[in-house]
Amino acid sequence: MSQENTFDNTAVAFALKSDSELERAYFLFKMISKQPLVRIGAAATNFALKVNLPVEGLIRATVFDHFCGGVNESDCEPVIDKMYSKGVSSVLDFSVEGKETETYFEAAKDKIIRIIQFAKEKEAIPIVVFKPTGFGRFALYQKKGEGRAFSEKEQEEWNRIVERFDAVCKLAKEKEIEVLIDAEESWMQDAADELVEDMMRKYNTDGTIVYNTLQTYRWDRFEFLRASHERAKAEGFSLGLKIVRGAYMEKERERAEEKDYKSPICDSKVITDENFNACLKYILSHLDDISIFIGTHNEESTYIALKMMKELNIVKNDSRVWFGQLYGMSDHISFNLSKLGYNVAKYLPFGPVKDVMPYLIRRAEENTSVAGQTGRELALLKKERARRKLV
Template sequence: MSKERIFDNTEIAFSLKSNSELNRAYLLFKMISYEPLVKVGKTLSNFAIKANLPVDSVIRATVFDHFCGGINEKDCLPVIDAMFEKGVSSVLDFSVEGKEEESFFDAAMDKTLEIIKFSENKEAMPIAVFKPTGFGKPSLYTKKGEGKPFTAEEQVQWNRVVARYDKVCKLAKEKDVELLIDAEESWMQQAVDDLVSEMMQKYNTEKAIVYNTLQMYRHDRMAFLMQEHDHAKANGYYLGYKIVRGAYMEKENERALKMGYPTPICESKAATDDNFNASAKYILDHLDTISLFAGTHNEESSYLILEMMEEKGISINDNRVWFGQLYGMSDHISFNLANLGYNVAKYVPFGPVKDVLPYLIRRAEENTSVAGQTGRELMLLTKEKNRRKLV
């Protein structure tokens, strides 16, 4: 399988992009490739938002429309339908970050419930998602994970967090919509893990509905995966895991250094890659009890999973194995896999332009810091631009 280099087919990868969209993507990744420009852009964007400057149209016409599906669910429908015609499903992701009010957490829960109901009758949307800090304060997750006692008010707030999880997971089970729960920084993740494991035990009784997320740049995640597997087997329920490399490496290392504890991050990129691939292999070895959502922009890991599926005789459209990438990135992986019949879903962020800006800035920063990612996008976009000139 790897010898075929299926991800090099740019005609399939960018089949949905017009020439103008292709040029916009090229200019966008070119800008993102310059770290000083990303830093300046972040500062200017934050200033513009705080100063209430009318920047929505500028942001929308550039970075927003490339990385986001729209400002609301209805706005995303043309994107969802167009991708599904090419075999790529959508995971609508309400990407508003950094809020701390209870009213926002309730609104985020309601939005997730709406998406699950929306997904039930929309074949193109078989999976829903939410971010733990969209349902509760970071400080609560941290305190709970550290085993510190809550104040009476904090306990009430935490009970609301648990109730939000339960309500969303219950509806996902009723509507048969798989539900991905994203990961947070390690100091919050312990509380998330405990709560998601509780939800899995309650709702993954016939198959995986609720999925936790494993950030494999953490060196303890393989041991955690095997421990959770033992618990699930002993208690008769199924596991679902989205595996990713991870998104908070600098913050993790800085906090560990500042607070004087060993970093949870793997010692090298190679160790992270090995960890990610080992988790994929472990899950595929136990597909009877664990379902896999491989969230990766890494070509070699994707090829490896394809090879393992072939070796194990796993059908390419087995619903227990999904590949996932972010909207606006790695189209060469998503669309080429879908073209062959594999289960592929794009995370499609949406929300009001100004509210989604922190997410967009994080995307730009991640693209700048991931070695080779932006260069690969630029090379593929250039290849497709040149191909079209010859057609």
């Protein structure tokens, strides 16, 4: 199956890119392929922004516009409309990270509510997303997950987190917009999992609105999936699950070593891939109870999903199955899948340039650490450049 060439059509993959955008993408991935350059570039960018050097225009014209849709929702509209002309939907992702005040948490909740209202008016945005720590302090999730008692003040703070989750999920249900809730570090995730499951209990009673996220680089996630499925069946609600490999590997391993506990991360990339594929197969085999958002840039896993859908007679555009990639990456998967008739959505990050930089730096660092990812992007861009020269 992996020998198929479904994703090799670069004319389809890059149809929306002008020649200059294609050149910019090639230049960026060339830079990202050099690890020392990424480290130096990240440090220099952080410094320049910190001391207010006038670099925002340069960032906006290069890395920001390649990986982000804009600085606000309406700024994203041209990108959203352009992608939807090729059948690719958008998941608006307000990618401001690392803020920890009640004022910010309230503003983030209001922002997601505005995005849901905005999405209701645009067929191209069937799904929204948020991070648990966008709505509350990391340390509070950690304390809750560890079963430690809250002070009265902390309990009030936790109640506000629950209210924010509820306000978003309630509106999403009313507007029929699906909500993906991201996963984060393992030592805060238990509390987030519990809270997301409560939202599913409440809002996934007649169809799937709320989705939790499984990071399959964690070796315990397949058992977690099965246990969640059993509870959902017993209690009469449907599961929504986004499956990804995961984004905090180095941090997870370092903490496990530092605190002397068994790392939650699979021992190798091969085992992670097996775990991802096992979760994928399990969910596709239980679509009556579980809806899936397959978040992957991995061609092999995508081929497995396509093959299983065919074997199980799952129609290509079944509303319970979505494929997703990040904006600015893996266009060869997204646009070729869409052309074949599958449900595809791009995660479209947006936010003020300065505030989105931590996200962009993380993206660049992840690309350098994923074996083959950047090389594949470069090879496809090179192929498309050559094809256009012949046209």
